[in-house]
Amino acid sequence: MSGIQAMQRRESADPAAERRQAQAAVPQADGQSASASQPATPPPFVPMHPARAGAYMLASLLLALSQGLGMNLITANIPQIQGAIGATTNEATWMVAAYMAPNVSLSLALIKIRTQYGLRNFAELSILGFVVACLLNLFISDLPSAIVVRFMSGIAAAPMSTLGFLYMLEPFPPHLKMRIGLPLALTNISIGAPVARLISPALFDIEGWHGLTVLELALAMLAFCLVYLLPLTPPPRAKVIERLDVASYLLIATGFGATAIVLVLGRLYWWFEAPWLGELLALAVVTVTIAAVIELNRANPLIDVRWLTSPAVLHFTGALLIFRIVLSEQTTGASGFFQVLGLSNDQTTTLYWIILAATIAGGLACTAVMKPGREPLIHMVALALLAVGAFMDSQATNLTRPSQMFLSQAMIAFAGALFLPPAVASGLMSALKKGPNYILSFVILFLTTQSMGGLLGSAVFGSFITLREKFHSNHLVEHLALTDPLVAQRVAQLGNAYGRTITDKTLLSAEGIAALGQQATREANVLAYNDAFLMIALIAVAALAALLLHLAYDTIRNRTAVSPAASQT
Template sequence: MAVLLKPTPNWEEHEKPTLPGSASMPYHTPAVRLAYACVALLVGITGGLGNALVTANLATIQGQLGLTPSEGAWLPAAYVMVNITVNMLVFKFRQQYGLRLFAEIGLGLYAAVTLLHLLVGGFAMAVLVRAASGFAAGTATTLSMLYMLQAAPRAYTGKMVVIGVGIPQLATPLAWLLSPTLLVFGQWHNLYLFEAGLALCSLAAVVVLKLPPGMHVKVFEKKDFISFALMAPGAAMLVAVLAQGYSHWWFDEAWLAWLLIGAVVFILAALFVEHHRENPLLQTRWLVTPNILRFIVGAFLIRFLTSEQTFGAVGLLRTLGMGPDQMQPLFVVILAGTIVGMLASALTFSPRTLIAQLIAAIVLFGVAAMIDYGRTSLDRPEDFFLSQFLVALGSGMFMGPLVFLGISQALKYGPNYVVTFTVVLSLTQSLGAMTGSALLSTYQLHREQVYSSALTADINPADPQVALRLQQQQGVYRALITDPVQRAAQGTALLSQIARREANVRAFNDVFALSGMLALAFLSWSLFVAIRASVRNRRAAAAAVATATASPNPAPPGATKA
């Protein structure tokens, strides 16, 4: 039985917190509810905006800090490394000490390290800031949800959870919209100054407008930290492989293999310790049940499919020379799509619509990939408005139902299983996004090399069309280079660049085709699972009715045989 660490107030039945570590639900005036909603929006965006700003401007930050592409890849990787591991302890910490204390520690540390980076600079400090950002973001999503729950009466809990967990998804389009303005008046310092300001504003908001008190119970055990000490480096090594595999190429560096081996050893050791504990942090037996395995695969794949936007469309536009300034209108559309998807999911939320919303998101991803297939080098950001609106709509729609499906499965077995669900959700979403970017970029590079070889092989100077094109390319340099030999060499090099650009466009089309096929396969599997479950439920209900009908009615008291 849980040991209470603090006396609990005399709550009304409707005010009691759902779980230890959750806030109670007292009555608030409309003004206070609005304030809670604003804090939820601020904290939720703060958790992801810092890392999104770095990701959107990674090339600029690399150049201004003098980093190589490999060093630059460590910045978003450090965020993910800390974020996915700290979630192992967040739930238990808020059960025992309250989430507000953890948020104050995380946001305060985040702001302090970010401000220190403005003074010190350098690669090591940049990585440390991203790690602190991941630490703070570990509580930001949960805080956003808990604050949003206070913004409406308890009857709207489901809808508020959907909005609360969806708010952090607004960070990426906002980062692309804000980046040009932040960079126009300075270098990378403005990005980090804005990031530190957000962290300080969130810290002030959390301190001033406190969550209502909840129940604090003793849940930590010494073996929790043993498991954490094994799982954290294992997960970090796996993230490092995904982050650096493309830069160093997967099979060219032995240390990548050693990192992968280390990740497997540490994670298996953590799972072994958890499997033999009396009160495990991770419920290993539950993780291998069919329902949870399907949830893990589904959650991973649905996040993988969102890479069609973050890598596919954005990557193609970057290849065509589009920068944040040119892509601002596109991200206005993406922001609008995310908000519409989040609100549509909240307004139509009910236990019966969860599966339908997830299937609708998968369909939207597949349709967007089909629309994007067949892009050319003449396409510009406005040509992607429809497809990326659909991707954003699906992205804003799936997160809430996914959380509810997982947490409903966990609560069937007890509050201790919520920790396992939190870790599973964090791992599938973070690793799904990183795996999607890593595998799709690898596939795109492979297809680009295939197409480049084919296009280059077809360039024959004796061909009249090729000769005419070479003359046109040489004409570009006629006013700059007088030597005809050098002019011919420059014209040939320019034609090779054009051929490589076209090869990249074709390769991105293959990425869109792959995303569409994955979405179709995932949709077929999801429909099969849903239909099979529906058939089983109907058969079970029919069998129960048949059993009740066939059973003899008991004789009334005092009745005798004729």
């Protein structure tokens, strides 16, 4: 967490100066600024009619939901989808990998594309491509076609989050874009996961697998209409794309795509058992290294590698990655825990309504309290809530049901919506102080930590659960012997459940042993999830301690620096 504060070097507390700085920041933060050699004055802000401003905010919500549902509907319904396309769990998960492979890197290219060819053209073509990709989902009938279409959907969905940001920022005056517009835009993006689990049961009841794609297409069509009816303020164009940009992007896209596939599928095929996982990682290292070498020797690099590898930026990156790993407690942990207990999405509906409400409340609370200088306090509150919520979940048993996690999951959702906007705003302002050419590097940094960080969090969390489940399973099974009277009695009780259909005592005993093994596996999984929840709580506590130490260090250093000057005066 100390990296966020390390990047915050405030220049002035003058409100007028802050407003001028925010006004200069917004067009560049959207990735629309011209190059440093071609400065352009941003157009003056014209206040909107409230109804028109509400339409822009509705467009932002629809764009964010379209992108979020496209990514989360598949992840939330893998068990149901695999039956519809005749695939195993591992094979169906390739759909997620195919979606994420192009999605994690496309924002890098899209920022320069819309700067050179115009925001209006970018918005219209992007939403049209997304509608076409949603339409193709209706023709999925088997696994190969599903993988191809999901790959195309990942490409088409990449601009949606950017457009969601721009439409939310558009109606706000410059001095409120970072304070109100940014938290609301990030909240819109965050609600995709709980909404996907809320609507999935009803959609499957209506039309099965294609019910999901029909809703995705409907949202895309609504967003399509709003994008054409509500134009964004056109920033000045600039010719920013160079030939080497194409080569660098292709190398980075290959490396990021290979890494995304490994992170999605590594824990299913297991990291050390599938040779192709190592080959993909080697390919990622080689391609990203070549791209870094090219960028380091360019006069106008696509990304500033030296700035990205500076200590302050590395700390900032680490803070965002830790945040994504901690949030995997909710995105991966809670849903996986109830799946192990045999609960489906329709049995956890109330829980996800609460998560959705807490996420919205956290975003609104952030708009009320976020001001320059308050970032450390906001992050301390968020980390404390994350730690307490994860610790409460670590006390779960096989009798735990969603109602026992209402409070803890609400705390985690609230903290997640509260943490990210101040971090993004502070990092963005620090990049602006370095110059407009650093905006692209910062946007790349942020989007990479969110997409790749989310995949990394799920991979770490899932792998940790697998290892701990094997440990607890071995520990439990080694104490189960039929020579133990209690074990023999339990086997007999479980076998008697089949007594009306099976008369052979040997078969009854076998059924009892199998049932006891299933119970042992379930208990091992519950213990493994408890260990994972506790690990997340400890990570949050460690991050909170690091933040407090960093604040204490800064306070002591500032007092030490002021004392000699005061004594001389």
